[in-house]
Amino acid sequence: MPVEYPSSGGLMAEHKAVRGGVGLFDVSHMGDIRIHSAKKPGGALEAVQYITMNDASRLAVGQAQYSAMLYPEGTFVDDVIVHRLGEDDYLLVINAGTREKDVNWVRENTRNFDCRVEDLSDAYTQLAIQGPRAVDVLGKLTDAPLDSIKSYWFTHGTVCGLPNTLIARTGYTGEDGFEIYIPSNVNTSEQVWNAVIKAGEELGIVPCGLGARNTLRLECKMALYEHEISDKINVWEAGLDRYCKMEKGEFIGRGALEKARAAGLKRTLVGLEMVDRGIARDGYRCLNEQGEEIGVVTSGSPSPTLCKNIALAYVPPAFSAIGSSVYVEIRSQKCRAQAVATPFYKRQRKAIAG
Amino acid sequence: MAYPKQFRYTKEHEWVDAKDGNARIGITDYAQHELGDVVFVELPPAGKQLASGKTFGSVESVKAVSDIYAPVSGEVIEANAALQNKPELINTDPHGEGWLVKAKLANPAELNSLMDAAAYDAYIAEKQKEASA
Numbered sequence: 165m166p167v168e169y170p171s172s173g174g175l176m177a178e179h180k181a182v183r184g185g186v187g188l189f190d191v192s193h194m195g196d197i198r199i200h201s202a203k204k205p206g207g208a209l210e211a212v213q214y215i216t217m218n219d220a221s222r223l224a225v226g227q228a229q230y231s232a233m234l235y236p237e238g239t240f241v242d243d244v245i246v247h248r249l250g251e252d253d254y255l256l257v258i259n260a261g262t263r264e265k266d267v268n269w270v271r272e273n274t275r276n277f278d279c280r281v282e283d284l285s286d287a288y289t290q291l292a293i294q295g296p297r298a299v300d301v302l303g304k305l306t307d308a309p310l311d312s313i314k315s316y317w318f319t320h321g322t323v324c325g326l327p328n329t330l331i332a333r334t335g336y337t338g339e340d341g342f343e344i345y346i347p348s349n350v351n352t353s354e355q356v357w358n359a360v361i362k363a364g365e366e367l368g369i370v371p372c373g374l375g376a377r378n379t380l381r382l383e384c385k386m387a388l389y390e391h392e393i394s395d396k397i398n399v400w401e402a403g404l405d406r407y408c409k410m411e412k413g414e415f416i417g418r419g420a421l422e423k424a425r426a427a428g429l430k431r432t433l434v435g436l437e438m439v440d441r442g443i444a445r446d447g448y449r450c451l452n453e454q455g456e457e458i459g460v461v462t463s464g465s466p467s468p469t470l471c472k473n474i475a476l477a478y479v480p481p482a483f484s485a486i487g488s489s490v491y492v493e494i495r496s497q498k499c500r501a502q503a504v505a506t507p508f509y510k511r512q513r514k515a516i517a518g
Numbered sequence: 519m520a521y522p523k524q525f526r527y528t529k530e531h532e533w534v535d536a537k538d539g540n541a542r543i544g545i546t547d548y549a550q551h552e553l554g555d556v557v558f559v560e561l562p563p564a565g566k567q568l569a570s571g572k573t574f575g576s577v578e579s580v581k582a583v584s585d586i587y588a589p590v591s592g593e594v595i596e597a598n599a600a601l602q603n604k605p606e607l608i609n610t611d612p613h614g615e616g617w618l619v620k621a622k623l624a625n626p627a628e629l630n631s632l633m634d635a636a637a638y639d640a641y642i643a644e645k646q647k648e649a650s651a
Contacts, residue, residue: 167581168554176555375554375581443558443578453618466580467555473558495560495576 165374167188172370179376179468182337186295187372188360191336192348193260195285197270201252207278208252214271215416216246216256217399219409223248228316228332230407232393233269234417238424240393240402242266245334247318255330259389273416289353293360293381294341294372296511301364302342310342310425326352326361336377338384339511349470382463383509385435385476391446391462392433392476398424401478403433431459434484435506436475436492440499444475444492450483451491451498458483461492467508474508475501519547521639522613526632528589529641533613536590536629543589544617545577545608548642554579556608561597561618568592568621570628575618577608590628592621 168175181187201207211222218231225248233241242262247255258266267283274281293302299310308321308331318332323344335341346356361369378388387393392402399408399421410418438444444464452458464475475492483490488503525533525603531549531608535542545564550556568574568588575586593629623629633641 170551174554179580339539379580441558445582445583466578468580 165193167375168373169371172372175373175379176377176468178370178372179379180372181368181419182295182339182341182372182376182380183469184296185343186293186297186301186363186364186367186369187337187376188357188369189292189294189372189377190357191292191343192289192353194290195258195260195263195266195283196288196290196345197256197267198249198282198284199254199256199274199279200250200282202278202280202452203251203276206444208254208280211274211277211279212246212254212256213412213415214277214464215270216244217408217415217417218246219412220246220248220254221412222401225250226298226317226319227344228318228334230316230405232399232404233266234399234415234421236416236420237395238398238400238417238420239395240389240399241269241395242248242389243387243393243404247330247332250466257290262389287348288345289348289356290343291356291360292335292337292341292343293364294335294337295339297364297367297369298339298341300367300513301360301369302331304363305359313342315340322504324356326356336386337380338386338507338509339380378463379465379468382465382474382476383467383469383507388463397478400424400429401431401433419501429481431478432481432484432490434477434479434490434503436461436464436477436490436501437504437508438473438475438499438501439489440494442492442494442497442499444474444477444484444494444499449493450477450479451493452483453491455491455498458490464472464492467507472508474504476506519613521546521635523635525613525635526589526629527635527638527641528587530587530589532587532589534589534629534632535617536623536626539623539626540595541592541621541623542617543591543619543621545586545612546638547612548645549584550609550616551610553577553584553608556605559598559601559605559608559618560568561601561648562594564594564596565609566594566615568594577605577618584619589632590621592622594619596620615651 216231228247232243323329330345448461450459459479570591616629
């Protein structure tokens, strides 16, 4: 996946297409791990519950949830989307950069459970069709009743003549959209890619790259591994509390998180908007008014939707209240930013009729 | 986009348009393509000394920051104020309205060490060949 497609008009045009229309991402670099029961039904659920922080027992067949795998320290192995494929059958969609580590982690930590682990990363090409018009584009290519798939649910249907294709109403853009999982051979992938582009032509679909993927997810405060989450950052610091179900029972990282909660937060993820001229970038230092280092920017960029320079940063909780001044060191200059409410951008949901 | 014949060029993709001891400096069409949509420009004020080969400002696109290197030594006479509100001029007209600074040359002989349009064209062609190889 390139950073941007010049043929689409570049990052900014790609970003705007997804917010206002539809864009297509080749996200086949994402990994896929299937965990299903061997003999005794329930073994896979037990394994998934032990290695992830959200409560997979709440999933119905056909439902998905955002979750994460944690180290015993309560920090992140990776964030994942857990799909419940069948009675005791789960698909974990993981990041590309952490794939090998994740697969090994899952295998090692599910050994004591009655389940099978399969790395299906090479079996699928994953395409993400994202934006308010995504439903219209995909609707031309499938017999699946897309309107009946709710956000974070999925179904199987025929897409471009490929039967039994997993169609999930998920994404990493903050817009409505779908991720489809098709067999990974080159001809099939190309054929589906081209069919989606053709189906979306009249709606102005464009191929979108990593650059737009990053600005879209940043506006919605979605975490990126090695930025907002990592093996050094715990769940509370990252503000992902609502995806961590401490009451569900034992899981890797739970003990450390209990202690961390009792000890209190030393730093927290905050949304910043630049007040002074300048763009905060990943890795830039955060300073207090006196110029002392207080934290670090994890992601920063101009926001194409808001036309403001935004950033996510770890700072002490005292600097996280909305309106607090935080300074960012930009090429040796102390530039003022202020803490703002997040997500920076939230899509308007369609009003429910009646 | 054709590279103007009267300009001189650097390997870092800046151009210099020199006349009577003064020069306009900017970045090339190739550079703006590589950067993508320019959203922010940081330039030195009038009076600032430029040292050949040293950075004197930066141009930022949505995705990245790029330092700008002085192609020649001299003193800044004027920074392009239009870029404050319309940084996209660098994308739409890199060799014209998107100029960065005007400077008084300290040593016009430095121009001789820069590439002319034909040499820069060949340099870019080589780069693009490498990229597609």
